Amino acid sequence: MLYLAQVQKNHHSGEKELYLLAYQKADNLWQVSTPETIFCEKINNFEQGNLVIVELGENQQILTLGNAKNWVLELVKQYLSYPTITPDWVEKEMARIEQGRQEITAKSLDLTRRQLELETQREQIQALESQLKKEQLKLGKRQLELETQRENIQALENKLNQEQEQT
Secondary structure (H helix, E strand, O other): OEEEEEEEEOOOOOOEEEEEEEEEEEOOEEEEEEEEEEEOHHHHHOOOOOEEEEEEOHHHOEEEEEEOHHHHHHHHHHHHOOOOOOHHHHHHHHHHHHHHHHHHHHHHHHHHHHHHHHHHHHHHHHHHHHHHHHHHHHHHHHHHHHHHHHHHHHHHHHHHHHHHHHO
16 A cells, blocks of 8 residues: 655654555545554665655555655646636536436436336236135135035935935
8 A cells, every 4th residue: 555654763762764644545545544653674765754655565564665755746736736626627527417417317217117117016916916816716616616516416426326226
């Protein structure tokens, strides 16, 4: 991770150390870090108070170390040399915001459409379930009727067999 740091002298040991000031979160996005110092043998070339750019690896080992002068000058050129909020910049930002608004509106409309489709499908499923229950009730009644008729037929057959045996 890339840090902006200041070379300082440890009051107890007299050794130079790096006082981490800020770190890079993403391209052109930095955040002030919580105060932290790390010991570094490579900073003997730098005077106390110098600003440096340092790349730290895991376990805070120093991967690269350099003077921050050119980095700071580049920031001044890029962001502080001329007005950054120009009419052209405002137009571009307004266009970008409008495009984002349109995308959000389109997504909102799509979500509303999907929600309506789901609600319609839910209603159709409920109607089919209701119809299925009615059909099951009809089938149940029809089965009872058929069972009753079968029993009646069986009873008539038994009666007919009895009458035939008597004659």
